[in-house]
Amino acid sequence: xxxxxxxxxxxxxxxxxxxxxxxxxxxxxxxxxxxxxxxxxxxxxxxxxxxxxxxxxxxxxxxxxxxxxxxxxxxxxxxxxxxxxxxxxxxxxxxxxxxxxxxxxxxxxxxxxxxxxxxxxxxxxxxxxxxxxxxxxxxxxxxxxxxxxxxxxxxxxxxxxxxxxxxxxxxxxxxxxxxxxxxxxxxxxxxxxxxxxxxxxxxxxxxxxxxxxxxxxxxxxxxxxxxxxxxxxxxxxxxxxxxxxxxxxxxxxxxxxxxxxxxxxxxxxxxxxxxxxxxxxxxxxxxxxxxxxxxxxxxxxxxxxxxxxxxxxxxxxxxxxxxxxxxxxxxxxxxxxxxxxxxxxxxxxxxxxxxxxxxxxxxxxxxxxxxxxxxxxxxxxxxxxxxxxxxxxxxxxxxxxxxxxxxxxxx
Amino acid sequence: xxxxxxxxxxxxxxxxxxxxxxxxxxxxxxxxxxxxxxxxxxxxxxxxxxxxxxxxxxxxxxxxxxxxxxxxxxxxxxxxxxxxxxxxxxxxxxxxxxxxxxxxxxxxxxxxxxxxxxxxxxxxxxxxxxxxxxxxxxxxxxxxxxxxxxxxxxxxxxxxxxxxxxxxxxxxxxxxxxxxxxxxxxxxxxxxxxxxxxxxxxxxxxxxxxxxxxxxxxxxxxxxxxxxxxxxxxxxxxxxxxxx
Numbered sequence: 001x002x003x004x005x006x007x008x009x010x011x012x013x014x015x016x017x018x019x020x021x022x023x024x025x026x027x028x029x030x031x032x033x034x035x036x037x038x039x040x041x042x043x044x045x046x047x048x049x050x051x052x053x054x055x056x057x058x059x060x061x062x063x064x065x066x067x068x069x070x071x072x073x074x075x076x077x078x079x080x081x082x083x084x085x086x087x088x089x090x091x092x093x094x095x096x097x098x099x100x101x102x103x104x105x106x107x108x109x110x111x112x113x114x115x116x117x118x119x120x121x122x123x124x125x126x127x128x129x130x131x132x133x134x135x136x137x138x139x140x141x142x143x144x145x146x147x148x149x150x151x152x153x154x155x156x157x158x159x160x161x162x163x164x165x166x167x168x169x170x171x172x173x174x175x176x177x178x179x180x181x182x183x184x185x186x187x188x189x190x191x192x193x194x195x196x197x198x199x200x201x202x203x204x205x206x207x208x209x210x211x212x213x214x215x216x217x218x219x220x221x222x223x224x225x226x227x228x229x230x231x232x233x234x235x236x237x238x239x240x241x242x243x244x245x246x247x248x249x250x251x252x253x254x255x256x257x258x259x260x261x262x263x264x265x266x267x268x269x270x271x272x273x274x275x276x277x278x279x280x281x282x283x284x285x286x287x288x289x290x291x292x293x294x295x296x297x298x299x300x301x302x303x304x305x306x307x308x309x310x311x312x313x314x315x316x317x318x319x320x321x322x323x324x325x326x327x328x329x330x331x332x333x334x335x336x337x338x339x340x341x342x343x344x345x346x347x348x349x350x351x352x353x354x355x356x357x358x359x360x361x362x363x364x365x366x367x368x369x370x371x372x373x374x375x376x377x378x379x380x381x382x383x384x385x386x387x388x389x390x391x392x393x394x395x396x397x398x399x400x401x402x403x404x405x406x407x408x409x410x411x
Numbered sequence: 412x413x414x415x416x417x418x419x420x421x422x423x424x425x426x427x428x429x430x431x432x433x434x435x436x437x438x439x440x441x442x443x444x445x446x447x448x449x450x451x452x453x454x455x456x457x458x459x460x461x462x463x464x465x466x467x468x469x470x471x472x473x474x475x476x477x478x479x480x481x482x483x484x485x486x487x488x489x490x491x492x493x494x495x496x497x498x499x500x501x502x503x504x505x506x507x508x509x510x511x512x513x514x515x516x517x518x519x520x521x522x523x524x525x526x527x528x529x530x531x532x533x534x535x536x537x538x539x540x541x542x543x544x545x546x547x548x549x550x551x552x553x554x555x556x557x558x559x560x561x562x563x564x565x566x567x568x569x570x571x572x573x574x575x576x577x578x579x580x581x582x583x584x585x586x587x588x589x590x591x592x593x594x595x596x597x598x599x600x601x602x603x604x605x606x607x608x609x610x611x612x613x614x615x616x617x618x619x620x621x622x623x624x625x626x627x628x629x630x631x632x633x634x635x636x637x638x639x640x641x642x643x644x645x646x647x648x649x650x651x652x653x654x655x
């Protein structure tokens with residue numbers, strides 16, 4: 001530890017003071033209230049309070065070196081935050097940690113090469129709502145419709161050669177997407193599970209690393225890219241086991257199948273619209289895993305202060321094993337997507353997002369009104385309507401329509 | 412009678428181009444950096460403030476610009492990369508830290524107001540004289556100084572939201588002190604530059620006020636710590652570098 005401190009101090013003093021920038025610590029505190037008009041069979045709570053304090057620190061001691069650190073502190077009235085006072089580094093637990101390291105990374109630039117080392121976000125996505133090529137971007141599905149991205153731990157090397165970018169990612173371990181809590185409304189259990197005692201045995205993680213590579217062309221007329229990932233599906237499959245002879249108790253274990261994905265993306269801006277698409281094909285040697293392709297195609301149009309997006313998310317299954325899994329990405333495929341945003345004035349924005357299944361069995365409609373109050377505060381109101389059939393991924397949440405009011409203090 | 416009517420604008424165009432070229436030559440620098448303060452005032456007089464660091468590498472038609480927002484906290488970290496081209500409209504990408512991803516600003520987006528200010532994305536592009544047909548309309552006194560009044564119409568290769576722009580260029584130092592931007596025959600935006608100070612030999616307006624005449628709102632951009640011809644790294648002007 002002493003040696004690390006000495007090296008870190010040496011780096012800081014070695015850096016040219018001319019290129020140094022003053023450390024900067026942006027952050028915010030946000031209080032949210034969620035109201036659910038309906039109860040669900042496994043959750044009677046209709047009002048939930050949530051608090052998040054996010055604090056980041058950015059220090060650039062030299063033009064070639066930058067450090068970023070960030071932490072989240074969370075509290076929740078409905079047991080949706082881990083009730084343990086510790087600093088979480090891995091983000092692998094079933095509940096969001098009370099205190100977690102959100103980012104802790106160094107960025108080193110040497111000419112055309114950039115290295116990002118540590119806990120960071122890696123986003124490859126180009127489309128909205130559904131992102132098949134975003135293989136290193138797990139999400140927290142504690143609220144399925146309002147899922148936040150999670151950081152990952154590892155290294156990323158980026159080589160910039162004019163309009164071409166080559167990116168190589170290595171993650172020593174998997175950061176999984178967080179499933180909804182089993183005892184709460186976003187876990188809709190089948191009727192046959194009524195009365196069953198469910199024992200959550202947690203997750204079974206492989207010790208293998210994940211790797212990925214992406215080539216991206218950023219040209220004036222179009223953008224395109226190809227990517228390859230050898231890693232794990234960050235969405236879990238669920239292994240169940242009957243624990244007693246009467247069949248009244250089962251255990252549940254989350255597993256993460258090893259997969260390879262082959263991705264492609266492009267965007268073509270034209271005078272009238274921008275056409276965006278991304279897709280990936282997933283294969284696995286594990287017998288429980290389907291082989292399939294996911295794709296999203298969207299058109300985007302800006303009209304004055306209006307931004308309109310229309311698209312379709314599709315799926316092609318080439319080998320079907322029908323595993324028991326929680327995979328919102330696949331489950332949202334075969335859907336039409338629409339998004340509309342309007343900047344009312346410098347302080348107010350309105351947005352509406354809609355996803356509807358092509359068979360009409362489920363949809364959600366999410367509105368958002370956001371208004372700045374003074375220089376530091378922002379109020380955001382979000383009504384969410386979910387409807388559909390019980391056997392549809394979206395439709396099963398038709399008792400989870402809700403309203404969110406959030407007040408944020410930025411500093 | 413038709414002859415002189417046709418010939419007059421041709422002569423005027425011949426007169427205008429050297430003026431615009433000279434104005435551009437005098438403003439040409441290899442790089443630039445300044446700290447900007449943006450203050451937006453709506454029709455009710457309410458304001459919002461944003462601060463940014465502006466950096467440009469290269470000059471007219473071959474330049475790259477990067478803007479990093481620093482205040483207020485909720486937009487801090489947002490960055491915009493503008494890659495200017497000599498013969499066509501620029502390419503632009505925006506980095507939003509909350510989403511941790513970059514987004515290309517499509518060609519049709521450029522009439523959109525930039526972050527709720529009265530500047531559109533197009534207004535942030537570097538002005539390249541060769542991308543416009545210029546015509547000398549008149550000579551007028553503006554802000555107490557003699558100025559050339561010149562009409563600029565974007566060439567077909569440069570997609571523009573504006574039908575035409577009228578520029579007032581000061582005779583004393585070739586600074587552009589006012590630009591009226593038209594859609595059809597209506598003035599939609601007016602940019603007024605003032606507080607000109609000479610920095611490293613370059614006459615530099617330290618205050619610009621963009622007025623949206625349709626909305627009745629205006630945005631004031633105040634420049635501070637202006638530097639020219641400083642050493643900047645090309646690797647800091649890429650989509651990849653936006654996130655740093």
